[in-house]
Amino acid sequence: MSSEPRHLHPAAMVIEGIRAVRGWASAAAIPGLAALLGGLSWWVLALLLLGVVSLIFGAALWGFLSWRATVYWVSGGAFHLRSGVLQKKERTIPLEHVQSVDTVQGILQRLFGVVEVRIETAGGGSSEPDAALPAVSRKAADKLRRELGGEGVEPGVEDVPVPRIIRRLSTRDLLVAGATSGQIGPAAALVGAASQFFDELYDRFLSEEAARSLLEALAPHAFAAAALLLLGVGLLAWLLAIAGTVLAYAGFTLSRSPDGRNVHISRGLLNRYEATIPVSRIQAVRVVEGVLRQPFGLASLRVESAGYGRDEGVSTTLFPMLPRREAAELLAAVDEGLAADPPLTPLPRRAFRRYVLRALLPALLAVLAAAGAWLAGAGAVWFSAVLPLPVLAVLYGALRYRDAGWALEGGRLVVRSRLVARTTSIAPRRRLQSRSVLRSPLQRRVGLATFRVRVASGGGGTGVEVVDLDLPSAWRLMDALGPSSASDRDPVPSR
Amino acid sequence: MREEPKERLDPRAKTLWRLSGFLEMLPVLAAGLGLGWAVARYGDQPPAMAAVPVLATLVATLVNAFVLPELRWRRWRYEIREDEVDLQHGVFWVVRTLVPFARIQHVDTRSGPLQRRFGLATVVFYTAAGPNRIPELAAPVAAEVRDRIAELTRERDEL
Numbered sequence: 281m282s283s284e285p286r287h288l289h290p291a292a293m294v295i296e297g298i299r300a301v302r303g304w305a306s307a308a309a310i311p312g313l314a315a316l317l318g319g320l321s322w323w324v325l326a327l328l329l330l331g332v333v334s335l336i337f338g339a340a341l342w343g344f345l346s347w348r349a350t351v352y353w354v355s356g357g358a359f360h361l362r363s364g365v366l367q368k369k370e371r372t373i374p375l376e377h378v379q380s381v382d383t384v385q386g387i388l389q390r391l392f393g394v395v396e397v398r399i400e401t402a403g404g405g406s407s408e409p410d411a412a413l414p415a416v417s418r419k420a421a422d423k424l425r426r427e428l429g430g431e432g433v434e435p436g437v438e439d440v441p442v443p444r445i446i447r448r449l450s451t452r453d454l455l456v457a458g459a460t461s462g463q464i465g466p467a468a469a470l471v472g473a474a475s476q477f478f479d480e481l482y483d484r485f486l487s488e489e490a491a492r493s494l495l496e497a498l499a500p501h502a503f504a505a506a507a508l509l510l511l512g513v514g515l516l517a518w519l520l521a522i523a524g525t526v527l528a529y530a531g532f533t534l535s536r537s538p539d540g541r542n543v544h545i546s547r548g549l550l551n552r553y554e555a556t557i558p559v560s561r562i563q564a565v566r567v568v569e570g571v572l573r574q575p576f577g578l579a580s581l582r583v584e585s586a587g588y589g590r591d592e593g594v595s596t597t598l599f600p601m602l603p604r605r606e607a608a609e610l611l612a613a614v615d616e617g618l619a620a621d622p623p624l625t626p627l628p629r630r631a632f633r634r635y636v637l638r639a640l641l642p643a644l645l646a647v648l649a650a651a652g653a654w655l656a657g658a659g660a661v662w663f664s665a666v667l668p669l670p671v672l673a674v675l676y677g678a679l680r681y682r683d684a685g686w687a688l689e690g691g692r693l694v695v696r697s698r699l700v701a702r703t704t705s706i707a708p709r710r711r712l713q714s715r716s717v718l719r720s721p722l723q724r725r726v727g728l729a730t731f732r733v734r735v736a737s738g739g740g741g742t743g744v745e746v747v748d749l750d751l752p753s754a755w756r757l758m759d760a761l762g763p764s765s766a767s768d769r770d771p772v773p774s775r
Numbered sequence: 776m777r778e779e780p781k782e783r784l785d786p787r788a789k790t791l792w793r794l795s796g797f798l799e800m801l802p803v804l805a806a807g808l809g810l811g812w813a814v815a816r817y818g819d820q821p822p823a824m825a826a827v828p829v830l831a832t833l834v835a836t837l838v839n840a841f842v843l844p845e846l847r848w849r850r851w852r853y854e855i856r857e858d859e860v861d862l863q864h865g866v867f868w869v870v871r872t873l874v875p876f877a878r879i880q881h882v883d884t885r886s887g888p889l890q891r892r893f894g895l896a897t898v899v900f901y902t903a904a905g906p907n908r909i910p911e912l913a914a915p916v917a918a919e920v921r922d923r924i925a926e927l928t929r930e931r932d933e934l
Contacts, residue, residue, distance in 0.1 A: 586903050713904035716872040724869070734904040741904020763858050763875040 283427060285353040285362075291392035292350070292415035297343030298388060299414075301335060352413060354427045359399065361411050371411055373399060379561065380542075381425045385552035389414075395421050395554075399428070443544050446613045449532035449600060457529060457580075457601035458522030460572040462701070468517035527551075529600045536614065543614055545598070559615045561585050563735040564707040564744060565598065567607045574702060579604040581611070584737040617708050620692050624685030630726050631748035632681045639677030643669040686731075686746045686753075688760055693733060695744050705744040707735055709761050717754045729754040733761065780854035780861045787893045788851075788911035792844035795889060800836040807832025853909050855923060860900070862907065878902045879928045884917045900924055 342365065350363040359373045383395040395418060399411040416424070449457070530549035537544065546554040564584040573579060581598040599610060612619035627635075643666075650666045683698040691709040696702065718730040731754045732745035746754075807828045815825035846866045854861040859875045879900050886896040896917035898909045912920060 712875075713878045713902040714872055714874040714907065716870055718865075718871075719869045721867050734902070736903030741902070758871075758873060762873065763877055 283354045285351045286420065288347060288350050288352075288413055289392070289394045289415045289417050289420070290347065291389070291394050293340075293343035293347045294392070295343075295388050295415050296346045297339035300342045301339045304335060304338070350413075352424075354424070359411065359428060361413075373411060375428060378428050380556045380558060381428050382556055383421055383554045385548075385554075387550050390550075390552065393418070395552075397421050397424060443535040443537050445533060445535045446543070447534050447599060447602070447610055449529060449547075453601055454526055454529060454532070455522065456576075456578070458525035459518070460570060460576070460578065460601075461521050461525045462570045462572055468513065470520065471513050471517045525600075529597075532600055534599055534610075534614075543598075547600075557583065557585055562615065562618065563711045563737060564705055564742075565611060565618050567604070567704040567706075569604060569702040569704075571700060573601070577604045578602070579607055581607060584735055584742055586736040611706070617692070617710075618706055620687075620689050620694050620706050622687040622689040622694060624687045624694065624696055625749075625753070626685050627681065627746075627748055628728070628750045631684075631728055632678070634722070634726075634728070634748050635681035635684070636674050636677035639673040639680065640670060643673035684747065686749060686757075688757060693744065693757070693761060695746050697745075697747070707733060707744050711735055712761055713741060715758060715761055717751075717758055719751075723748065727751050731757050780852040780863055782853050782855075784848060784851050784853075784909075784911045785895055785913045785916065786848075787895060787913070789844050789848045791889060791893045791895060791911060792847065793840050796840040796844055797836065800832075800839050804832050804836050851910075855920065855927070858927075860907070860909075860924065862909065872907065874900070874902060874907055876924070876927045876930070879924060882921045882924045882928070884914075884921045886914065886917075898924070 345365045346363070349365050349368070350361075352359070352361045354360070354375075357375050359375065359378065360370065361373075362368070362370045379400045382398045382400070384398060385395050389396055392415065394415040397413040397416050413424075527549045529547050532547040533545070535544045535546075536542070540559065542556050542558050544554065544556050546552070562583050562585050566582045566584070567579050568582060569579045578601055580600050581602070582596050583598045585596070598614070602610060608619045608621040646666050646669055647663075650663045654660055654663045680698050683696060683702050685696045687694040693707045693709065693712070694704065695707075696704045713734045713736055715731070715733045718732060719728075720730075723729055727750060728748045729751045730745055730747045731749055732743050734741045734743050811825045811827075811829035814820055814828070815822060818824065843866060847864070850866060850869065851864045853863070858877070859873045860879075862870075862872045862874070864870055879902055882898065882900040884896045884898050890896060890911070894914050895911045896914045898912060898917050898920050899906050900908075909917075909920065
């Protein structure tokens with residue numbers, strides 16, 4: 281199929297212009313701020329105004345030029361993109377290398393009712409998409425998608441066939457997902473940073489006495505004030521975490537194309553993401569039960585996918601939150617080969633001690649350090665503060681031991697482990713890139729080993745591992761997951 | 776499966792590792808000497824204390840340049856089996872890795888300046904989850920291994 285060279289939607293002028301301003305503005309920020317801090321005088325103001333006017337003019341010019349320079353078309357079995365104002369670029373991507381065609385709608389794009397189209401190839405995996413068209417109308421995007429062969433549609437049908445929806449995230453679930461997201465940590469850090477900033481302001485504008493009387497008026501006891509403050513920060517962080525989740529995951533819809541080759545994800549309130557993941561590219565899936573979600577029997581689903589190295593949220597979340605026991609069902613709807621929820625083989629008893637010791641050692645070190653500090657003359661406060669650590673460490677180690685397990689079922693390796701969240705990884709045998717048995721000197725003494733498989737993910741790889749399973753089982757897994765042994769067990773059409 | 780892979784690395788690897796082990800310890804050795812000198816010159820410690828950092832770095836150098844290369848060479852084995860490459864290495868942490876041919880995307884040989892002096896080369900084969908390597912093979916052996924892996928990879932190309 282070939283087509284005429286096409287321009288982007290005219291909205292691209294504005295979008296490219298604003299992008300350019302963003303780049304230039306950060307370059308101009310430092311001299312600008314310096315000028316402002318030097319004091320406002322008439323000529324500084326005039327200079328500033330001049331700068332702003334030339335910035336706007338430059339951006340408009342740049343936007344127009346880059347819109348005029350950007351042309352794309354499909355011909356000779358390849359996608360072509362010509363772009364570049366000063367340096368001309370022409371990129372050719374053979375159609376059979378096109379891995380996925382995603383559309384993303386940022387706030388700017390929404391304003392103009394256009395989408396950004398991103399084309400990924402298997403060789404990609406870097407942080408940048410292989411080709412991006414910043415503004416294309418919906419219709420043009422659908423047309424391009426058809427030309428690129430993303431969807432197996434009969435030609436002549438005007439609109440893309442409606443993919444079968446697997447699951448949608450309800451508003452109630454969205455709020456629950458936000459409330460249990462475990463993003464409180466990062467959000468709290470943000471609040472902390474912000475409070476630092478307000479501290480500065482407050483120091484500048486409030487005299488010491490005024491601050492103290494304000495504080496006393498607010499809460500008579502310093503301790504109560506601190507507790508109140510902490511509570512306030514925590515609450516604020518929590519609300520921020522909920523807001524972040526709502527913005528990112530609102531309207532999350534997971535669907536599957538009629539031919540079953542691709543799954544589609546669309547989500548986002550302000551930025552609208554639409555990703556297409558070829559099912560054959562899914563290397564492994566993970567069922568993640570966060571600390572806050574596990575008590576309610578909730579989990580999120582992630583995929584490891586080859587050729588997708590972009591930021592975590594976009595394509596690695598297969599579904600943000602669902603009841604744990606429905607995970608297998610949803611995975612089966614994506615691909616039969618991924619669904620598995622077999623009973624897991626626990627680790628041998630003698631691994632228990634190693635799990636506990638591994639958690640205990642850092643805690644003991646902390647206690648030793650605090651004891652040293654105490655002897656050296658520091659207060660006993662620190663010592664008593666770290667004293668409960670070893671007990672917690674033992675509990676943590678025991679929990680990790682209890683949650684660890686593995687199973688081999690229908691040519692799939694299923695591994696469960698806990699770092700903070702409890703994660704169950706499911707890796708189909710056909711997707712394993714390599715498998716290893718690792719033995720440390722101590723493991724060798726007690727007949728244990730670590731079994732690790734590697735799967736492709738993004739630009740590089742990622743591991744799925746069982747720590748401290750008994751050595752015979754490790755060798756058995758090594759044999760059973762090999763390419764030759766499997767052909768008689770679970771026949772796969774070769775070539 | 777449980778028996779070790781058959782092939783070993785080239786024996787010249789030991790000499791190369793000794794040399795490179797010594798070279799990479801030179802800065803550490805220099806730091807140890809410097810520290811010892813500083814203690815002797817400025818610290819009001821008994822002179823024996825000055826010998827501690829010097830001796831410690833000396834021992835570390837000896838271990839890295841003479842003991843480890845031997846142990847590492849003894850452990851390092853590989854074998855090209857019927858449908859996968861079998862690797863074993865590691866002095867303390869023993870790692871055994873199997874990489875199916877069907878997953879290997881391409882194979883290289885490469886050799887650094889020091890390796891070339893010894894007529895050695897490294898075979899690197901890439902899967903979608905990153906590279907694996909067989910170091911320090913005699914250059915002709917490395918070329919042979921590379922070609923064999925490449926050929927077997929082509930035969931089992933199912934993705």
